[in-house]
Amino acid sequence: MNHPNTLNHRVIRLLDASLNRASEGARVVEDYARFVLDDAHLARLAKELRHGIAAAGGILPLADRLACRDTPGDVGTAISTASEGQRTDAWAVCAASLGRLQEAIRSLEEYGKTIDPALGARFERLRYDAYTLASGLGGTQRGRERLGDARLYVLIDGSESSEAFARRVETLCEAGADVLQLRDKSLDDRTLVERARHLASLCRRHGVTSIINDRADIAVAAGADGIHVGQEELTVADARSVVGPGRLVGVSTHSIEQARTAVLAGADYLGVGPTFPSTTKAFAEFPGLDFVRQVAAEVSLPAFAIGGITPANVSEVVTAGLRRVAVSGAVSGASDPIAAVESLVATLGGQSAG
Structure with a gap:
């Protein structure tokens, strides 16, 4: 296992950004299940996923993450697409966040292996949990639209x-x-x-x-x-x-x-x-x-x-x-x-x- 202090600061920046994206995505999904659907079951699973991401990411001390964070120097902040500024309804917001959530966890899974293979495996399980949550939300949305x-x-x-x-x-x-x-x-x-x-x-x-x-x-x-x-x-x-x-x-x-x-x-x-x-x-x-x-x-x-x-x-x-x-x-x-x-x-x- 590599200690965070021995990691390249750019990898720490990457992991920090992915942790933020994943937790933010999970929160948006949780809010949809909680406030739009009034669905206690799916809201609870989204909350558990969000806490699971935070627990797994705890291997990187927050002080190290903040020390390596460079939002003004992040080239990605200036890159955007037209679709990012368009959301037709609340479900479109949730669906976009589900995609962002799954992508961020995959990034954490792959780069987490540079710290510890076990950390990569931990994020892999969380990614499967995200897929299952997405299936439940998709089925609920589809059923409500049809029935x-x-x-x-x-x-x-x-x-x-x-x-x-x-x-x-x-x-x-x-x-x-x-x-x-x-x-x-x-x-x-x-x-x-x-x-x-x-x-x-x-x-x-x-x-x-x-x-x-x-x-x-x-x-x-x-x-x-x-x-x-x-x-x-x-x-x-x-x-x-x-x-x-x-x-x-x-x-x-x-x-x-x-x-x-x-x-x-x-x-x-x-x-x-x-x-x-x-x-x-x-x-x-x-x-x-x-x-x-x-x-x-x-x-x-x-x-x-x-x-x-x-x-x-x-x-x-x-x-x-x-x-x-x-x-x-x-x-x-x-x-x-x-x-x-x-x-x-x-x-x-x-x-x-x-």
């Missing part, structure tokens, strides 16, 4: 015929559903593709988001807007490798740890539950409204509470902090599905979807 106003998500089966299915989709779209998911394990693949194509086409006509449960291949073949996976199905990365960057990937979560993991994996939205006992699906455990409260307090990625939600209890979900719900039996089993949708939409209405 910002979506409140009611309805899961449907394939119906007894193609004609009945089409009528059902039309009815739900016209009644006010924002997202429709086709979930039917009983259909053969050809029939499932046919139903999925109907879903995608009709939803597109009405401006409703179309999702296919579990089957990434069917979602692509049908031209649906996305796929939904559970904890035992495809990972977000595997689903993304099939459906590509342009389609949504949603994930069912049953604990706050699973929700945090899905955010960092780049999911576009979460299913949160089960909230109440369901008439359409059996569960061994119910994380319930406590889980809804945890997600509402920590995560700004679009999150839909699911499981046993009806017009009679949906207000409890809203009180717990989420204005997005996914339902099945509450609509499909209702004597008047249109009235059920309208009642749910009315309760979920408000300024923020949560």
